[in-house]
Amino acid sequence: MDNYDSQNSSTKKNSSNREKVAVIGAVRTPFVKSFGVFENETALSLSLRVATELIARTGVQASEIDECIWGVVIPQTKNANLAREIVLFSGLPTTIAGFTLNKACNSSLQTAEIAADRILLGKNNLVLAGGVEVLSDVPIPFSDEARRFLTKMSRARSFKERLSLIGSVNPKWFLPKPPALAEPFTGLTMGEHAEIMTVKNNVSRSRQDELAYKSHINAAKASESGYFSDEIIPVWAGKDKNNFIDKDNMVRPDTTMESMAKLKPVFDKRNGTITAANSSPLTDGAAATLLASESYVKEKNIPILGYILDFITVGVDPNDQLLIGPAYAIPKILKRNNLTKDDIDVFEIHEAFAGQVLSCLDCMNNEKFCKEKLGMPLFGSIPPEKINIQGGAIAIGHPFGATGARLIGNALRITKRKKGRYALVAVCAAGGMGMAALLEAK
Template sequence: MERIAVVEGVRTPFCKGGGKLKDMEADDLGAFALKELIARSGIDPALIDEVIIGNVLQPPHATNIARVISVKAGVPESVPAYTVNRNCASGMEAAASAYQKMQLDMGSIFVAGGVESMSNFPVLISKQYRDWLSALGKARTIKDKLLLLLKFRPHFLAPDTPKIADPLCSMTMGETAELLSRDFKVTRKEQDEFALMSHQRASEARKAGKFKDEIVPIPLPPKFDKMLDQDDGVREGQTLADLEKLKPAFNKLTGSVTAGTSSQVTDGAAMLLLCKESELQKLGRKPLGYISCFTEVGLDPRRMGLGPAFAIAKLLKNSGRRLEEFDLIEINEAFAAQVVAVEKALASEEFARKQLKQDKAVGVIDRSRLNVNGGAVAIGHPLGASGARLIITLLRELKRQNKKLGLASLCIGGGQGQACILEVE
């Protein structure tokens, strides 16, 4: 099969929910990033065959948000667009969908990416209020309307705020991380140390200007007179002592997962320009690198955080590669406990025999190669965008280090995992 090139990749700063980007809707964030992607790549947007964008908390005002983003960004109306949702891996799924279409010769040049405005999480009205409003709209006479007004009760106005919980197991994502911490005996100390590493690496990367090429400076509402050019969740000077002071966030009595060892609620967008290797000459560009393989898996929703362990094992089997061959690895840090559990699972012969049905352990991850510029615990996790962000960050770091082979993976709410192999020449 023909290799698929990543021609260009950019993202907005990732900002804490309810903060600096709270006044920007997801479609505006995505359009801003896509417009910059087109400008930096120099491509005529009319050459794009399709736009595919991942989004989880799809806003009611912009259904099929990919199409809204595409048109707002100046892509011709003749170019189709659609939205994908694979929860936390939606941005990677967008790239996988484009990859599959190109392998089937259904196009040569695609935009793939992801976006999330977790600040603008949809809040629903109660069913009682909805029924009352529906009846009021159907009332024909003044008498009928007055009778309905008399039936109104103030408690109708109480919002029905959905939890960030898995409908298949009724557990929040934090509770699934607590389960993994018990299954794999991930201690509080291990979690705090991992979170500290994430912040320190992200802080060092930012100081070294490593994110400068991938981040699009964005004007801040409401006056749009100030530019934001870096992620705001990275804590400079983070210490282990500060992390140790935090109380468990999801199981206050016996838990170990804290806010400090969890990924942040985040707003942000990330966009990729993908094309067949044979189309590169037409674009006149050297790519960031190539995507050579994708894989997806399903697993117990209660242990969704193990998604990367299952996905990486399947990816290695399908590609014929070994874990130690990869120069750099990115695993999305939904929780520190979750990534540490994945490390332990991949190194465990028992896990390999019982869960993967193979004779020996997948392998040991060398932490000097893992999330070398920090991860979602520090940078943030805008659900729909994180998968695309991993591809951008990993390819740029491979080029920076003059390395060749990278692996990126995410866990997925609902009990799934996804992974891909990236190559740089």
């Protein structure tokens, strides 16, 4: 979305006459460590939980929902079009169309952007948008040889033909192939790219551990204060659905800088600074938002969390700094809306790795980077007390397809509680991409 407003950008800051996209509600499941309590769940089961509960909590008429848009990163062979299956299996009216997308870690921010675009174009009034990731249920592919053999077997017309095919089988063909973790374009993993960024930006191990420590402490305090109670939808999990999960299970309130310092680097074992403690863990979870036109919520007198004002997507050279997208997206979206960093009350910057967040912050506070990469004067530093106030993905977790939707709801709730006005969400993504969303609390 290039711009949410056709007016000149100089008029945007105080414009109140244009139509806005309202966020009626946003919820999520608990975010839990993969291969644990959600190991019997699927992308569909968790998505159904948040979608149906969100509709019930907001009280909107299901028959008035125009579309369902969902994000998921790891391909789900069980669900060719997860969004449509959410509609059908939830009992929502079959008139609601749905489509599913993959934009890496930007996926559920992208579903919200598309929903907002369609609302502003007048095509829809009410849209369910969200995302999910269940790495516990990741499909494990076989080799190309095994695939070709099974295809030929299914097409064989006689027993003799099948027997001949069986005689050519190599058992090694059927060894499972783990999902690829490397970037296709560079051949490096996310963690290896994050290591490159920490070296390039001279980000120390101690700074990374400190950010991770604050993530856990802030998330623990928010949980203890009940700040997540409005957004987390409990899930009955387990084979017999007898395990009640109502909290994120990776937040460590007892963590210390000393314990983090003892961990060995994961990606560069000799000289690296990135560890399991200062990285986001593999996570299962789902999140959803319900978006509507401003005129719709006013007509129906529906309470809302706030408004979506703008989105921006950026692409960067994957060979340079793969996860630096937020450092491009944040200054650009603020400039386009005639706002400064001082106007923003809450920043939610996705924590893929502590070193990635710190690299983004350092680059925005680097005059050379801003001039050469952004074509702007120095952006400056963002006050730490405005960033990830209730913790981030290092503590809470990061289900790839769900993080953007979580951040929208979380940012608006924090901003409302602080009696602020503007919030900004920024997320890096695989492939050298980044997105940002500008929000206004109500």
